[in-house]
Amino acid sequence: MERDQPHSAEWASPLPGRPVYEPCQEAIATLYSFLDGELTPERRETIRHHLEECSPCFEAFGFEAELKALVARKCRDEVPAPLRRRVAEALRAEDVPS
Numbered sequence: 001m002e003r004d005q006p007h008s009a010e011w012a013s014p015l016p017g018r019p020v021y022e023p024c025q026e027a028i029a030t031l032y033s034f035l036d037g038e039l040t041p042e043r044r045e046t047i048r049h050h051l052e053e054c055s056p057c058f059e060a061f062g063f064e065a066e067l068k069a070l071v072a073r074k075c076r077d078e079v080p081a082p083l084r085r086r087v088a089e090a091l092r093a094e095d096v097p098s
Contacts, residue, residue: 023050023054024050024054024056024057026046026047026050027047027050027051027054027057027061028057028060030043030047031061031064032064032068034047034048034061035061035064035065035068
C-alpha cells in the first residue's frame with residue numbers, strides 16, 4: 001500500500017480543503033498528547049499505527065514535532081527570581097481559606 005494513496009474509505013487529510021474522517025480526527029486531536037507522551041501505551045500504539053498508514057497525518061505530525069522542538073529550544077527565557085517569589089506568594093495566598 002502506498003503512503004500517498006487513500007488506504008480505506010476512512011482515509012482523509014488534515015490539509016485544508018479536504019474532508020477529515022474519524023481516524024484522522026482522532027490522530028489530529030491527540031497529536032500534542034502523543035508528542036508529550038501523555039497517552040496510554042495502547043492509545044499511543046493506535047495513533048502510531050495510523051500515522052504509519054496515513055501520509056497527510058504523518059506529515060502534520062512531523063511538522064508539529066519540529067515546531068514543538070523549535071519552541072522548546074528557542075523559548076528558554078529565565079524567569080526573574082523576584083517574579084517567581086511574587087507568583088509563589090500569590091498562589092499561597094489563594095490557598096488560605098478566608
